[in-house]
Amino acid sequence: MQSLTQRAKSVDRSPLSWLEKIYVWNIFKGMLITFGHIFKKKATIQYPEQTRPFSPVFRGLHVLNRDEEGRERCTACGLCAVACPAEAITMEAAERLPGEEKLYREEKYAARYEINMLRCIFCGLCEEACPKDAIYLSETFAPANFSRKSFIYGKPDLLIPDPVTKPEEFKEAKGLIEKKKKSKS
Amino acid sequence: MSISILALDWAFVIEKMVLIAIVISVSLIVAMYATYAERKVAGVMQDRHGPNRAGPFGILQPLADGLKLFFKEEVIPNNSSKWLFILGPCLAMLTAMMTSAIIPWGGTVEIGGRMIDLQIADINIGILYVFGVVSMGVYGIMIGGWASNNKFSLMAALRGASQAISYELAMGLSLIALLMLTGSLSLKTIVEQQINSNWWNIVYQPLGFFIFFVCALAECNRAPFDLPEAESELNMGYHQEYSSMKLGFYLFAEYINMFISCTIIATLFFGGYDMPFVDESKLSGVTALLTGVAALFGKTFILIFVFMWIRWTLPRFRYDQLMNLGWKGLIPLALFNMVLTAAIALYTMK
Numbered sequence: 001m002q003s004l005t006q007r008a009k010s011v012d013r014s015p016l017s018w019l020e021k022i023y024v025w026n027i028f029k030g031m032l033i034t035f036g037h038i039f040k041k042k043a044t045i046q047y048p049e050q051t052r053p054f055s056p057v058f059r060g061l062h063v064l065n066r067d068e069e070g071r072e073r074c075t076a077c078g079l080c081a082v083a084c085p086a087e088a089i090t091m092e093a094a095e096r097l098p099g100e101e102k103l104y105r106e107e108k109y110a111a112r113y114e115i116n117m118l119r120c121i122f123c124g125l126c127e128e129a130c131p132k133d134a135i136y137l138s139e140t141f142a143p144a145n146f147s148r149k150s151f152i153y154g155k156p157d158l159l160i161p162d163p164v165t166k167p168e169e170f171k172e173a174k175g176l177i178e179k180k181k182k183s184k185s
Numbered sequence: 186m187s188i189s190i191l192a193l194d195w196a197f198v199i200e201k202m203v204l205i206a207i208v209i210s211v212s213l214i215v216a217m218y219a220t221y222a223e224r225k226v227a228g229v230m231q232d233r234h235g236p237n238r239a240g241p242f243g244i245l246q247p248l249a250d251g252l253k254l255f256f257k258e259e260v261i262p263n264n265s266s267k268w269l270f271i272l273g274p275c276l277a278m279l280t281a282m283m284t285s286a287i288i289p290w291g292g293t294v295e296i297g298g299r300m301i302d303l304q305i306a307d308i309n310i311g312i313l314y315v316f317g318v319v320s321m322g323v324y325g326i327m328i329g330g331w332a333s334n335n336k337f338s339l340m341a342a343l344r345g346a347s348q349a350i351s352y353e354l355a356m357g358l359s360l361i362a363l364l365m366l367t368g369s370l371s372l373k374t375i376v377e378q379q380i381n382s383n384w385w386n387i388v389y390q391p392l393g394f395f396i397f398f399v400c401a402l403a404e405c406n407r408a409p410f411d412l413p414e415a416e417s418e419l420n421m422g423y424h425q426e427y428s429s430m431k432l433g434f435y436l437f438a439e440y441i442n443m444f445i446s447c448t449i450i451a452t453l454f455f456g457g458y459d460m461p462f463v464d465e466s467k468l469s470g471v472t473a474l475l476t477g478v479a480a481l482f483g484k485t486f487i488l489i490f491v492f493m494w495i496r497w498t499l500p501r502f503r504y505d506q507l508m509n510l511g512w513k514g515l516i517p518l519a520l521f522n523m524v525l526t527a528a529i530a531l532y533t534m535k
Contacts, residue, residue: 022514027499034230034498043232 059124059137062115062153063160063173067105070164073134074113075106083129088119106132113158117142117151138173196299204305208285216440217247219489223440226493254433262334262426269332274427274434277325281441283318287311288448289373291458291477294470303458303474304373311372312364315449316357319404323349325438326413330423341422344504345413348403351511352410356400358519359393362526363453366390372449376457385456392522394454396515401446403511406439408496415501447488448481455484 019025045052054060065073076093094111096104103109127136145151161169221236221244228235236243261270291303308314323346330342366389367375379385387394403410414422424435451457458477468476502510 027495030498031494034494037232038229040232042229042234044234046234046237 054139056139058139059122059127060139060141061117061137062120062126062135062158063138064113064155064158065134065136066160066163066170068163069102070162071101071103071105072109072159073105073132074110075108075132075134076110076113077108077131079129079131080126080135083125084120085123085125086119086121088116088121089126090114090116110155113155115153115158117153118148200299200301201305204303205286208290208305209282212282212285212441212444215444216437217251219440219444220250220436221247222489223493223496226490227497230494230497251433254430257429259429259431260426264334265426266332266334269328270426271431273325273329273332274424274431274438276328277322277438278434278441280318280322280325281438281445283321284315284442284445284449287314287372288445288452289376289457290481291474294474302373303478307371307373310370312360312370312375312453316353320349320353322404322442325435326423329427329435333423333426335426338423338425341413341425345406345423348406348410348413348507348511351508352400352403352515355396355511355515355519356404358516358523359396359400360453362393362519362523363390363397365523365526365530372452372457376452376459379456380459385454385459387454390454390522390526392518393526394450396519396522397454398450399515401450402492402495403507405442405446405492407443407492409499409502410507411496412501412504412507443489443492444485447485447492450488451481451484457481 067073076091078091078093081087081089081091090112091110091114092112093108096107096109122137122141124137142151142153160173163170224246225235225243227233236246239245239249261267286305287308289302289304289307293300293302295301326345326349327342330338330340330345333339363386364370366386367378369375369378375386402408406413412422414424424432427435458481460476460480463476466473
């Protein structure tokens with residue numbers, strides 16, 4: 001019979017020989033195997049210190065993007081919230097006032113922008129829906145927390161650091177340089 | 186009578202008291218770190234790290250485990266016989282500790298004009314005492330299982346008790362062969378004979394050692410014979426109803442048992458406190474003593490590692506396989522070993 005996988009092994013069902021019946025020799029062989037495993041490479045990833053490398057297409061925590069001058073790109077059109085199958089995104093729009101041109105790129109901006117990370121299924125449809133490239137999914141995932149409320153991420157949590165005033169942090173968030181340990185207060 | 190009590194050698198009493206305190210605390214510490222070592226060994230044999238978070242290399246893990254057990258809720262089932270329920274783990278702990286009394290931990294040293302033996306009691310029936318105490322250990326299991334008033338605990342206790350009793354037989358028989366060669370039951374004498382002759386007893390009694398070792402595994406309820414408490418399929422066995430530190434006592438007693446039985450194996454078959462390739466008589470008193478103690482502990486730790494190594498290699502025996510091996514395998518083998526040794530001893534002594 002043809003086996004379904006190439007890794008299938010046929011089982012030896014012949015009756016045990018005398019040597020096998022007295023266990024000792026087979027036990028010894030087994031013990032050699034376990035002893036060999038002492039020197040093998042450990043499979044563990046020591047989580048908080050080491051992290052598993054994600055692929056570039058990994059869909060993790062959302063980041064609200066800024067342009068090169070440090071202005072928020074989001075114009076609060078609401079397409080992401082419409083596209084979201086889990087209805088995790090809430091936003092409130094506001095009009096840009098005179099003097100705020102340094103802060104917001106468009107004339108309308110999101111005064112409140114919240115994503116409920118417990119509802120979010122990290123499908124990335126918001127990223128696809130956004131006409132302004134204002135939201136994208138990063139390679140980190142939401143850290144554990146004690147309360148449900150703390151999983152509703154507001155603008156302070158989501159916004160990328162300003163590339164003009166904090167270039168280092170911006171590059172870090174973009175994934176251009178090695179990430180430091182990130183903690184959410 | 187009162188005069189003879191006052192005439193006690195108080196220095197002797199104090200010396201023994203100090204020795205008892207040291208031996209008990211050392212075996213507790215060793216048992217504590219045996220739990221840590223067990224988890225480390227399990228880890229590295231399964232390509233993991235084992236505990237490494239509590240303190241450097243996780244060395245505070247046993248303390249954290251103990252603390253956790255202390256803070257757990259103490260549950261005594263309503264229908265249990267409370268007195269016996271508490272007595273069970275105490276007895277297990279007590280019998281585990283008592284065996285350490287006759288082990289010679291090192292040679293003799295002269296301190297302040299007194300010859301101090303590193304042995305609590307050098308009694309001339311040494312090894313018989315061990316057997317007596319070890320068979321008392323069954324009571325810890327039996328009483329615990331009985332007092333829980335739970336049929337599964339009781340059945341597990343029966344299983345444990347019958348296992349201990351059947352393996353004690355083979356253990357005793359394998360030792361008889363050894364005792365024919367040594368001609369003494371005192372552990373101190375047995376060790377001294379091994380120091381004075383060129384070879385350890387393992388050379389004369391390889392089969393006896395093998396049987397004794399297998400039986401020691403079974404007596405300590407270690408894998409592959411750990412079916413009194415088969416945590417994965419038989420509901421933790423006799424300590425199913427136990428919680429908090431009473432459970433801790435049972436588990437701890439097992440590790441003490443393991444430590445003590447490894448020490449006894451080292452003493453009987455591997456020359457006890459005899460450091461190989463070193464002539465102790467040429468060393469000064471304290472150095473000789475310390476090398477002796479180090480040698481004994483080194484041998485013991487290697488044996489403990491082998492115990493753990495076996496546990497993390499082998500699956501558990503089935504109950505009928507266990508009984509088959511004990512009664513149809515080891516006992517005839519031990520008898521054969523005994524007869525063979527007797528014949529050879531008789532032939533060579535003639």
